[in-house]
Amino acid sequence: MKQKFVCIVVCMLVCAIIPSIQGTQHNEVNETTIAECQTGIMRSPGQILIDFDAQTAHGETGSLGVEWDGQYFWSTCRGLTTPPHKIFKWDISGNLLNTYNQPTQSSSWGMRDLAFDGTYLYAGSENGFWRIDPADGTTTLMFSNIAPMTLIRACEWVPSEGMFYTGSFSLGWFKFTPDGTTITPVTNPGLTGVYGMAYDDMNDTIWVFDQSPAIPNRCTFYEYDYHTGNLTGNSWLVPMLTGTTDQVAGGACFMTDCVSGKATLGGMAQGTPVDRIFVMELRDAVTNTPPDIPGAPTGPSSGVVGVSYDFIAQTTDPEGDDIYYWFDWDDGTNSGWLGPFASGTEATGSKAWTTAGSYNVTVKAKDAFDAESDFSPAHTITIVEGPSLEIGNITGGLFKIKTTIKNTGGGIANNINWSIKLTGGFILLGKETTGSILALNAGDEQEISSKAIIGLGKTVVTVSAECAESSATKDQDATVLLFLIKI
Incomplete structure (x- = not known):
């Protein structure tokens, strides 16, 4: 009985001591x-x-x-x-x-x-x-x-x-x-x-x-x-x-x-x-891998200065991550990172060159975790000087206004749309005349004239010409005296 009592006391002491130790x-x-x-x-x-x-x-x-x-x-x-x-x-x-x-x-x-x-x-x-x-x-x-x-x-x-x-x-x-x-x-x-x-x-x-x-x-x-x-x-x-x-x-x-x-x-x-x-x-720990190197961008192989052209790139990411694309335009400029795009889908970059020459367009890709591919093979585009339209002197006279459209650029101007408009005054006839020129070679010019004009008072003559690569506008003060246009 004494031994049993001692065991009980010891157990009680241990139970009291352990929480105290853990409490430290x-x-x-x-x-x-x-x-x-x-x-x-x-x-x-x-x-x-x-x-x-x-x-x-x-x-x-x-x-x-x-x-x-x-x-x-x-x-x-x-x-x-x-x-x-x-x-x-x-x-x-x-x-x-x-x-x-x-x-x-x-x-x-x-x-x-x-x-x-x-x-x-x-x-x-x-x-x-x-x-x-x-x-x-x-x-x-x-x-x-x-x-x-x-x-x-x-x-x-x-x-x-x-x-x-x-x-x-x-x-x-x-x-x-x-x-x-x-x-x-x-x-x-x-x-x-x-x-x-x-x-x-x-x-x-x-x-x-x-x-x-x-x-x-x-x-x-x-x-x-x-x-x-x-x-x-x-x-x-x-x-x-x-x-x-x-x-x-x-x-x-x-x-x-x-x-x-x-x-x-x-x-x-x-x-x-x-x-x-x-x-x-x-x-x-699967190491993140960059997207596959894109193929050469697809796009036009020739163009003219000042016109924007689209180029398409595409690649896939081994882990299926979203992809960003970076086009290098070979003239010291680039597109910056474009995206994100889903893996395997096409991305488009656009560029207009300001100087004639041949340019090797390349593209690289990165995933959402900034793992970058190398640059793609190049796609070459040759840029030439485009047409540049210019309006000549505007002249008046009996019934009509005349001027010339000149191509002072380095390429053919195709499908030129032009107009002669009169703003202000009392114009009974010939307030606006429009027309087109199928093609105008570099260095050439062509005369255009208005329809018959009848009216009275001061007016402003506006001549405009536009093609895909260039446009020009010129204003001229004038006075209409019935059928006489005085510049």
């Missing part, structure tokens, strides 16, 4: 989110490829953010044991390489989630937004007034927009420029435990690391389409990590160069008994 973990948790679970596809947990203790090596208990810079992991941590707050650098095996101090003004919890733009790391808090140089860990304050944001908790760089995205538990989401000059609200699709964000450059989406669905595992990734402001319906629940009895979402990162051949999601699990950095398989 300082995890930043939104306790109102423990029952949250979004609708959509809750996939089976992905395979954990990397999982290491991110606490014991430095002894602090408040690990928060994490990021991958292409070679090393970085994490932020609340400095409770040894102030100030810290930034840690880790190798892929979980060895702590360097420790850097955060700025003293980075708030009571310090920096939260980290982001990487390809050159620098970034992190924010209630009191500002900082850039971190991975070469030496030095920090630069980018801006301190974060309003209307309350806190920069989750943080990720979206290169296609040149802006950072942020969310904080159930608060509103924002996107902002690195210097904070532009801060714009964006749609929060209803998540209430947001802590980390990771940009998926393969899907052009953002994975949001959320503190759901429930104790003891509040580590779920939700895929967010930032173009529409909606969840895609894809989500991943992180499996319980090594030795962990309770884990809560912290910072997050997306990687295609951490584990060979794999697209992965990484994160900080604020855990009990220790915080852990993990990498979870998402899918195979």
Whole structure:
């Protein structure tokens, strides 16, 4: 009986001590989110490829953010044991390489989630937004007034927009420029435990690391389409990590160069008994390939100066991505990127040359992720000087107005339409005369005249001539005295 009593007492003491020990973990948790679970596809947990203790090596208990810079992991941590707050650098095996101090003004919890733009790391808090140089860990304050944001908790760089995205538990989401000059609200699709964000450059989406669905595992990734402001319906629940009895979402990162051949999601699990950095398989990392090289553009092989001509290009993208086209006109100008066009559909570029000569028109293509093809074979077009119409002296006389149309250009003017109009005065007969000239060789001229004119008063004579390549107009004051036109 005595032994049984002792066992009961020991069990009671153990039950009392364990919560006390676990209570020493300082995890930043939104306790109102423990029952949250979004609708959509809750996939089976992905395979954990990397999982290491991110606490014991430095002894602090408040690990928060994490990021991958292409070679090393970085994490932020609340400095409770040894102030100030810290930034840690880790190798892929979980060895702590360097420790850097955060700025003293980075708030009571310090920096939260980290982001990487390809050159620098970034992190924010209630009191500002900082850039971190991975070469030496030095920090630069980018801006301190974060309003209307309350806190920069989750943080990720979206290169296609040149802006950072942020969310904080159930608060509103924002996107902002690195210097904070532009801060714009964006749609929060209803998540209430947001802590980390990771940009998926393969899907052009953002994975949001959320503190759901429930104790003891509040580590779920939700895929967010930032173009529409909606969840895609894809989500991943992180499996319980090594030795962990309770884990809560912290910072997050997306990687295609951490584990060979794999697209992965990484994160900080604020855990009990220790915080852990993990990498979870998402899918195979298929390298994006550029569109196929387009064939030579199709279009006319000859033309004249000043006339616009259309050229057609077409190609396909191996992944079926939308395509943009860039025409080079071989005169120092180009079309710029035209598009997007669906893979396999035709695109048209238009060009009018200002100087005679032969031009080799080429085209290249890129996909929606900026992977470019080489230039196509050339299509040659020969541009010659076109016709140039000119109106000669306008003369009057009995009943008629006369003038000449000259072709002062370098090519034949075909199908010239001309008119002689009188505006003003009292014109009884011959107010407008029209006609056409079938062809006018370069350097030639042809006389035209009006119909019989009868009227009275001052008027303005307007002579116009137009062909496909050129046009000319000339005005002349005149006076009509019955059947005499005086210029």
